[in-house]
Amino acid sequence: MKSSDLFERAKQLMPGGVSSPVRAIRPYPFYVERAAGSRLTTVDGVEFIDCCLAYGPLILGHVHPEVKGAIERQIEKGWLYGTPTPLEIDLAGTIIEDHPAVDMVRFVSSGSEATMAAIRLARGYTGKQDIVKVEGGFHGAHDAVLVKAGSGATTLGVPDSAGVLADVVAHTRQVPYNDPEALETLLARNEDVAAFIVEPIMGNIGPVLPEDGYLADLREITAAHDVLLIFDEVITGYRVGIGGAQVRYGVKPDLATFGKIIGGGLPIGAFGGRREIMEMVAPSGPVYQAGTFSGNPASLAAGYATLRYLHEHPGVYRHLDEATRAIEETALDARRGSFVRMGSLFKHFFREAPPRNYRDVQECDREAFSRFWKAMLDAGIFLPPSQFETNFLSTAHTRTDIEKIADAYGSCLFA
Numbered sequence: 001m002k003s004s005d006l007f008e009r010a011k012q013l014m015p016g017g018v019s020s021p022v023r024a025i026r027p028y029p030f031y032v033e034r035a036a037g038s039r040l041t042t043v044d045g046v047e048f049i050d051c052c053l054a055y056g057p058l059i060l061g062h063v064h065p066e067v068k069g070a071i072e073r074q075i076e077k078g079w080l081y082g083t084p085t086p087l088e089i090d091l092a093g094t095i096i097e098d099h100p101a102v103d104m105v106r107f108v109s110s111g112s113e114a115t116m117a118a119i120r121l122a123r124g125y126t127g128k129q130d131i132v133k134v135e136g137g138f139h140g141a142h143d144a145v146l147v148k149a150g151s152g153a154t155t156l157g158v159p160d161s162a163g164v165l166a167d168v169v170a171h172t173r174q175v176p177y178n179d180p181e182a183l184e185t186l187l188a189r190n191e192d193v194a195a196f197i198v199e200p201i202m203g204n205i206g207p208v209l210p211e212d213g214y215l216a217d218l219r220e221i222t223a224a225h226d227v228l229l230i231f232d233e234v235i236t237g238y239r240v241g242i243g244g245a246q247v248r249y250g251v252k253p254d255l256a257t258f259g260k261i262i263g264g265g266l267p268i269g270a271f272g273g274r275r276e277i278m279e280m281v282a283p284s285g286p287v288y289q290a291g292t293f294s295g296n297p298a299s300l301a302a303g304y305a306t307l308r309y310l311h312e313h314p315g316v317y318r319h320l321d322e323a324t325r326a327i328e329e330t331a332l333d334a335r336r337g338s339f340v341r342m343g344s345l346f347k348h349f350f351r352e353a354p355p356r357n358y359r360d361v362q363e364c365d366r367e368a369f370s371r372f373w374k375a376m377l378d379a380g381i382f383l384p385p386s387q388f389e390t391n392f393l394s395t396a397h398t399r400t401d402i403e404k405i406a407d408a409y410g411s412c413l414f415a
């Protein structure tokens with residue numbers, strides 16, 4: 001069956017025809033038959049260079065031989081035991097070694113679960129009720145973080161989804177990104193804040209990059225007010241380098257959340273941080289957290305193989321950085337909008353200056369983005385279908401792939 005027919009059928013069976021909203025591309029999404037390296041092949045027989053990469057996990061591309069081998073070897077031995085496994089010690093040890101702020105970790109099954117648990121832990125540890133997040137920051141799909149952007153720091157959070165209780169998000173305040181003063185003002189007025197959660201590099205509307213000193217300011221301000229600093233590194237972890245944004249910018253959060261890359265393409269999440277905080281998690285402490293699939297051996301095997309590969313090939317980060325720089329050069333030549341990149345994260349914004357925060361990103365010309373996105377697809381390049389999702393590269397993208405992407409940017413920006 002063709003993609004268009006499959007989508008007609010899917011719409012009868014699943015809300016919007018999809019398993020996650022961003023996939024509901026109009027008029028219909030393409031259905032993938034298989035993937036390998038940097039390429040996706042659709043059921044319609046079309047091949048795309050993939051710059052979406054499942055929204056972040058696949059830093060080594062599709063079906064990387066070492067990750068595939070690790071999964072296959074694990075599958076032979078079973079894929080779910082409901083008991084501890086040696087593998088979780090390997091992966092926990094690697095994550096802890098790579099992140100000076102992380103003394104202990106707990107594995108979960110998704111990034112959403114990780115931020116949900118980290119927020120509960122922060123509340124349990126501090127005994128305080130409120131949390132602060134960044135406007136437009138994304139931490140998954142659970143109630144506490146589904147707060148409408150646009151409500152200011154002085155107002156109570158407003159639900160961003162039907163079914164989320166106003167009472168719940170009333171405990172979530174928001175401040176703009178790159179605005180340490182707004183956080184200082186809020187914390188000076190509100191003594192009931194347990195944690196400030198932030199994507200150190202905004203990956204779900206960007207990338208939008210932190211200005212010089214911003215992350216260090218956040219560390220200082222939160223510490224001065226006895227508020228835990230949570231870095232949500234679900235995208236940035238192992239993406240902007242070993243140790244993620246916290247090592248790259250040299251700022252130690254109290255807690256950090258992970259997902260995506262640490263599972264090598266299989267479902268995973270993790271949260272970790274200072275020992276005295278993590279010791280509060282059940283069964284060693286009173287903050288309850290549990291999961292049937294937590295630390296499942298297949299995800300651990302895929303994740304560990306991925307992290308080992310990155311450790312053994314530290315040059316990949318420089319290589320990926322050079323690749324996005326090459327794309328940037330053509331995009332900038334086009335003199336239309338702004339281009340932002342950080343290692344293998346990159347995005348072209350239809351707005352003159354690079355955005356500093358969510359409000360800036362809202363000013364982008366979305367229709368121009370739509371035309372650009374379609375033109376790129378016609379040129380054989382699949383970008384995330386939104387002005388507000390970052391693009392990704394993987395180690396599987398070849399020099400030829402990069403040239404094709406760069407050329408397509410050069411022509412499609414004028415679509």
Ligand SMILES: *Cc1c(COP(=O)(O)O)cnc(C)c1O
Nearest residue numbers: 110111112138139140232234235
């Ligand atoms: C993807 C993402 C999440 C949610 O992770 P899921 O595995 O999709 O639940 C949370 N935070 C950030 C920063 C993310 O990019």
